[in-house]
Amino acid sequence: MVADPFGALRSECLGLLSEAIARLWSGIKLDGIKVSLPSKLEFGDLTTNVCFTLARELGKSPQELASALASEINSLIPSRAELLSTAEAAGGYVNFWSDLARLAELSISSARCLGDRYGHLEVGPGEKRKIIVEHTSANPIHPMHVGHGRNAVLGDALARLLRARGHDVQTRFYVNDVGRQVAILAYGYDKLGRPRPRGKPDHFFGLIYAMTNCALEIRRLKEEVNRAIRAGSDERVRRLKAELDSWAFSAHELRRREPDLFDKLFSAVEGDEDPEASISEVVRAYEAREGWAVELVRGICEECLRGFRETLDRLGISIDKWDWESEVVWSNLVAKVLASLEASGFTKVRAGALEFLANAVAERFGLKGELGLSGEFEIPPLTLVRSDGTTLYEIRDVAYTLRKFKDADLVINVIGADQKLAQLHVKLALHALGEHEKARNLIHFAYNLVKIPGAKMSARRGRFITLDGLLEEAVSRAYDEVPEHSPGLSEEERTRIAEVVGVGAVKFTLLAQDPAKEITFTWDRVLNFEENSAPYVQYTHARACSILRKAGREPEQPDFSLLGHPLERELVLAIARFPEVVADAADSLRPDAIANFTIYLADRFNSFYASLPVIRAEPRGLSDARLALVDAVRIVLKNALGLLGIGAPERM
RNA sequence: GGGCCCGUAGCUCAGCCUGGAUAGAGCGGUGGCCUUCUAAGCCACAGGUCCCGGGUUCAAAUCCCGGCGGGCCCGCCA
Numbered sequence: 001m002v003a004d005p006f007g008a009l010r011s012e013c014l015g016l017l018s019e020a021i022a023r024l025w026s027g028i029k030l031d032g033i034k035v036s037l038p039s040k041l042e043f044g045d046l047t048t049n050v051c052f053t054l055a056r057e058l059g060k061s062p063q064e065l066a067s068a069l070a071s072e073i074n075s076l077i078p079s080r081a082e083l084l085s086t087a088e089a090a091g092g093y094v095n096f097w098s099d100l101a102r103l104a105e106l107s108i109s110s111a112r113c114l115g116d117r118y119g120h121l122e123v124g125p126g127e128k129r130k131i132i133v134e135h136t137s138a139n140p141i142h143p144m145h146v147g148h149g150r151n152a153v154l155g156d157a158l159a160r161l162l163r164a165r166g167h168d169v170q171t172r173f174y175v176n177d178v179g180r181q182v183a184i185l186a187y188g189y190d191k192l193g194r195p196r197p198r199g200k201p202d203h204f205f206g207l208i209y210a211m212t213n214c215a216l217e218i219r220r221l222k223e224e225v226n227r228a229i230r231a232g233s234d235e236r237v238r239r240l241k242a243e244l245d246s247w248a249f250s251a252h253e254l255r256r257r258e259p260d261l262f263d264k265l266f267s268a269v270e271g272d273e274d275p276e277a278s279i280s281e282v283v284r285a286y287e288a289r290e291g292w293a294v295e296l297v298r299g300i301c302e303e304c305l306r307g308f309r310e311t312l313d314r315l316g317i318s319i320d321k322w323d324w325e326s327e328v329v330w331s332n333l334v335a336k337v338l339a340s341l342e343a344s345g346f347t348k349v350r351a352g353a354l355e356f357l358a359n360a361v362a363e364r365f366g367l368k369g370e371l372g373l374s375g376e377f378e379i380p381p382l383t384l385v386r387s388d389g390t391t392l393y394e395i396r397d398v399a400y401t402l403r404k405f406k407d408a409d410l411v412i413n414v415i416g417a418d419q420k421l422a423q424l425h426v427k428l429a430l431h432a433l434g435e436h437e438k439a440r441n442l443i444h445f446a447y448n449l450v451k452i453p454g455a456k457m458s459a460r461r462g463r464f465i466t467l468d469g470l471l472e473e474a475v476s477r478a479y480d481e482v483p484e485h486s487p488g489l490s491e492e493e494r495t496r497i498a499e500v501v502g503v504g505a506v507k508f509t510l511l512a513q514d515p516a517k518e519i520t521f522t523w524d525r526v527l528n529f530e531e532n533s534a535p536y537v538q539y540t541h542a543r544a545c546s547i548l549r550k551a552g553r554e555p556e557q558p559d560f561s562l563l564g565h566p567l568e569r570e571l572v573l574a575i576a577r578f579p580e581v582v583a584d585a586a587d588s589l590r591p592d593a594i595a596n597f598t599i600y601l602a603d604r605f606n607s608f609y610a611s612l613p614v615i616r617a618e619p620r621g622l623s624d625a626r627l628a629l630v631d632a633v634r635i636v637l638k639n640a641l642g643l644l645g646i647g648a649p650e651r652m
Numbered sequence: 653g654g655g656c657c658c659g660u661a662g663c664u665c666a667g668c669c670u671g672g673a674u675a676g677a678g679c680g681g682u683g684g685c686c687u688u689c690u691a692a693g694c695c696a697c698a699g700g701u702c703c704c705g706g707g708u709u710c711a712a713a714u715c716c717c718g719g720c721g722g723g724c725c726c727g728c729c730a
Contacts, residue, residue, distance in 0.1 A: 038673085039675090040674090049671095049672055052710070052711075055710075091673055092673085139730080179729080180730080181729085351728080372656085379655090380655095380726055383728050384728095386728040390728085392727095392728070392729080392730090393730050397730095417723095418723095419730090420655090420657090420724085420725065421655085421726065422725090446656095449724080451723090478692095481692070485690060485692065512666095513664090513665070513666095514658095514665085514666085516658075517657085517658065517665085518658080525664070525679090530678075532665080532677070533678090536692065536693090542690070543689080549689095551689080588669080596666060596677090599666090599677075599678085600666095606693060606694065607695090609693080610693070611694080611695090613689070
């Protein structure tokens with residue numbers, strides 16, 4: 001039993017390869033000899049192209065060298081190899097073939113023996129790190145939408161992957177309760193007489209936020225139009241009126257949803273002498289921690305977070321710690337950071353505001369290269385403190401980042417790619433403070449946004465696809481489909497399976513793509529339960545379970561030497577490779593690599609399923625070997641989905 | 653104007669970091685396969701200037717330079 005069967009094969013190949021090279025050409029020194037996965041099945045289980053490099057050095061053809069190398073390796077195999085059966089020269093490459101029976105036996109028994117833990121290839125004791133993954137961190141003023149879903153699902157998968165790798169991981173949600181947006185909501189909610197939330201609280205407050213915002217915009221625009229008319233600026237009047245029209249349309253949409261609430265709010269805002277002043281007063285009082293403001297703002301945020309927790313629970317995502325931005329403000333940490341930053345000499349007062357000279361920091365410490373920026377690029381400065389003395393978001397974020405480093409030596413922030421500059425500023429601020437190591441251990445895990453064709457999502461207008469709505473739709477679709485495939489299930493089972501399948505479909509869609517690329521959201525795509533989807537993988541898992549169930553016996557006398565079909569070989573290799581795939585995905589922070597692997601394995605398994613019998617295979621040794629193989633596939637699919645936070649039902 | 657990201661089949665995407673043997677999936681299209689372990693499946697066919705142009709290399713979708721196209725960012729917003 002081993003944790004990494006393919007790794008065992010890999011290092012065997014590598015060892016024999018280096019030894020053979022040393023024996024044949026003793027003077028030659030090659031760095032970075034490696035064996036890699038061949039592009040095709042007929043090129044073996046592992047391959048090396050060193051002969052192309054050696055050819056130049058030795059003045060011989062790659063083909064010649066490959067033959068010499070292969071036969072040298074083959075002469076070493078009988079005495080030295082456990083898993084390797086033969087090396088073969090082909091077109092200048094040396095291709096390695098494993099002893100399939102032994103590799104199958106090792107991989108399958110390792111998977112079956114380790115069960116849930118198979119694939120969790122831990123780093124060495126010295127490499128274990130304390131990691132904080134901050135993710136989701138949706139503003140507590142509206143329900144989560146699809147974009148937040150992508151963030152949450154990525155952050156959660158990262159945490160799972162890093163834990164599987166043996167790291168000590170904590171997930172955090174940063175509650176942005178300070179600032180104008182929450183204050184707008186608080187203002188509106190207060191104007192309504194602070195009614196008790198109806199329905200899911202984040203949805204309720206999201207509507208109030210959008211309505212308040214809309215009322216404020218319309219009021220502001222009307223005033224500006226009048227001002228522009230007085231100034232006789234026709235062009236400006238036209239532009240403002242167009243904007244006003246678009247908000248009037250939003251108002252119409254919002255009113256339809258809750259007319260009473262809407263009318264009450266609008267007349268309150270109309271009647272308010274100076275709404276902006278009231279909102280600023282909320283901001284000020286909350287930052288100053290005045291009781292009335294704390295009660296109002298915290299009350300709202302707590303309610304919204306209750307809604308978030310419900311959504312996250314449904315997604316199977318748990319947050320270890322909720323950090324409040326206000327706590328950072330109320331502590332003296334912001335003031336301390338500010339003082340140190342000023343003392344660092346990398347700030348400057350301009351027009352009464354305090355600026356951070358990010359570019360100077362990068363130049364002083366020679367960071368542009370490692371940050372991937374050209375020397376000529378001038379990093380824009382950043383305002384830390386307004387001329388009225390109030391702080392801006394980034395300085396609080398610097399303070400919060402330092403706080404996170406008290407509990408971790410690596411901090412991963414799952415934040416949209418649109419905030420790259422802001423995250424760069426935070427990193428440079430840490431450098432300015434002399435915290436170079438922390439700065440280097442601060443990772444911005446940037447993902448791209450989720451686009452919706454046609455409509456533009458806007459929280460301020462209350463216009464977006466909520467995650468709750470999306471999940472509901474997917475689950476109900478799954479609910480409809482379950483009986484077509486598994487008739488006769490109890491209502492309870494049907495509901496449970498629909499939940500796992502529907503939620504899984506949504507999560508997989510958001511996870512399976514390169515985070516750097518934007519996702520164009522379409523219902524079609526999320527509700528496609530066919531190939532390249534979670535339901536497809538789950539279905540494959542259920543099929544494996546079904547075989548094992550129907551077999552009704554343990555594979556007691558497997559004869560792995562009878563596994564020889566290409567499909568069997570591909571399955572064995574995939575099972576063997578799984579731990580390495582997990583390790584690579586974790587180390588490179590690429591959950592999508594796991595998703596792609598599940599598709600590949602499911603794909604191979606379904607072909608196997610269609611062409612080779614398991615239970616009725618003859619002789620019994622073959623049937624048992626296939627049964628064990630099916631069990632190993634089941635385990636790997638389940639664990640792989642598990643790393644993505646997706647469930648694997650046993651029937652569906 | 654500057655910076656970052658993306659550009660691969662009609663559509664949605666893998667592969668690019670770490671160059672290698674005829675570039676892979678899915679959807680959609682066409683044609684087959686349920687009296688055999690779940691047809692959310694399988695098999696076959698059709699479909700490609702890997703955005704363009706240079707360069708490096710024995711070898712470039714992959715690395716470098718220059719373009720073009722799309723997105724995002726450059727607030728005393730978050």
